[in-house]
Amino acid sequence: CYLTESVQRDIVPHLIHLENDEVELVSLLNDLYETYAYRKILLFANSRGCCDRLFSLLSRQGAFQSVTDLHYSNLNASTRRAVEYRFRRREHALCIATSTLELGIDIGDVDSVLLYEPPDSTSAFLQRIGRSNRREGRTHFWGISRGADAQAQLLRFLGMLNMARRGHIETPQPKTLPSVLVQQMLSCLYEKKTITQSALCDLFPDQRDMIATLFEAMARQQWLRKDRVTGLFKGGRLYRDCFLERRIWSNFPDMEEDYVLEYAGEAIADLPKFIVRQLELGDRVQLTGKRLRVSYCPTHRSNRNQRAFLAGCGVSGFL
Numbered sequence: 001c002y003l004t005e006s007v008q009r010d011i012v013p014h015l016i017h018l019e020n021d022e023v024e025l026v027s028l029l030n031d032l033y034e035t036y037a038y039r040k041i042l043l044f045a046n047s048r049g050c051c052d053r054l055f056s057l058l059s060r061q062g063a064f065q066s067v068t069d070l071h072y073s074n075l076n077a078s079t080r081r082a083v084e085y086r087f088r089r090r091e092h093a094l095c096i097a098t099s100t101l102e103l104g105i106d107i108g109d110v111d112s113v114l115l116y117e118p119p120d121s122t123s124a125f126l127q128r129i130g131r132s133n134r135r136e137g138r139t140h141f142w143g144i145s146r147g148a149d150a151q152a153q154l155l156r157f158l159g160m161l162n163m164a165r166r167g168h169i170e171t172p173q174p175k176t177l178p179s180v181l182v183q184q185m186l187s188c189l190y191e192k193k194t195i196t197q198s199a200l201c202d203l204f205p206d207q208r209d210m211i212a213t214l215f216e217a218m219a220r221q222q223w224l225r226k227d228r229v230t231g232l233f234k235g236g237r238l239y240r241d242c243f244l245e246r247r248i249w250s251n252f253p254d255m256e257e258d259y260v261l262e263y264a265g266e267a268i269a270d271l272p273k274f275i276v277r278q279l280e281l282g283d284r285v286q287l288t289g290k291r292l293r294v295s296y297c298p299t300h301r302s303n304r305n306q307r308a309f310l311a312g313c314g315v316s317g318f319l
Contacts, residue, residue, distance in 0.1 A: 010138045011129065013161055015154060018146045025054070026062040028114075028142070029094070033063035038111040039092045042101065044128045045116045048072045051096045054116065064094035071097040074269045076260075102127040109133055114142045118156040123169045125160040181207060182214055186223070186239065194232035195224075263292065 018024045032038040041064070045051045051072055059068040067090060069083040080100070087093050088108035101107065102124060113132040119125050129141040145153035163169070181204070188203065189195050197215045201208045218224045222236035235243065261269040283294045 011161060011164060012138050012140045013157070014140065014142045015157055016142060016144050017150050017154070018144055021146060022057060025144075026058065028144075029058065030063045032112060032142075036112070040087070040090075040109055040111045041094045041114060042107070042110050042112075042131055043094060043096045043114040043116060044101070044119070045096060045098060046119065048074060048098060050116065051098060054096050058094060058096070064092075067092050068094045068096065071095055071101055073098065073100055074271065076267055076270055078267075079269065099124065101131065107131075112140060112142065114144060115157075116144050117146065117153055118143065118160060121170055122160045122163045126164050126169070178210060178214060181210060182218070182223075185211075185214065185218070186242075189224075189233075189235055189239065190243070194227070194230070194234055196232060259297075 016028065018028075029041070032041060043054065043058075045054060051070055055068060055070050059065055069086060071080055071083050075083070083095065084105060084107050087095050088106065095101070095107065099119075110131050110133055113129050115125070115128060119128060129139055132139055132141060143157040145151075145157065147153075184204070185195070185200060188200065197211060200211050200215070204211060215224070219226065219233065219236075221238060223238045224233045225236040226233050259271045260267045261271050281294055281297065284292065
């Protein structure tokens, strides 16, 4: 299903396949700077990790090496505002972003938009390429396909381009929430003491495929345990733990405060607690475009958010 909406500007695609990012992406940006006279470029990637990797590459070499910034949701608000301000003020700049810059935020003139792999929807595609300035009434964008999935990525670009030109945008679909179904399955287990996959499918006939997937995963992760005598499923170790903590009746996750990432005495990003739990002193991580080493992480609560201090390693490259 799709919605129909008129597209006012002609879309001009430049679809490129990169076999070697570290060489060809730098060369592409150099060409855009020298041949096309593009000075302000917005590069969209689909994950924060990808943004960090591209930043480490493009901030060290090429036409934009000293004027490259990052913009994604884990950066705190003041850091993002500083990035937006620098991009607006500079005559020559590259900003690497996730979906945080798809809509609304004023970043001034943008000569060109690069899409590093296709986004997940036509609406996101239109929002991203729409950040580019109009040149003779046209929207130019550069779509980059790469890696083992390059052919599939190219087909996605062509499909989105066709949909966009026809003014077709996907109809928003109701979200499937497996966590709600899991909670209902656990409630059934609490009430009946034992359950089977077939019985759950009878209760939720429209969710048979999802139940099969969840049932297998819950058994593997010890939410469920098969009785060797009856063949029925009882509660496993994780079910027991959640039952004792009275958490099987709720579908709302515990709200955890983020840790504040500090670099050189300045708060630059927020990290979810589940990520910080995996870090140990001395670990090296790639965050906010920097390669960092964990130097201090308090275990007690501070007056404000938890704080994690990291020191720059002064080392280029990736983990």
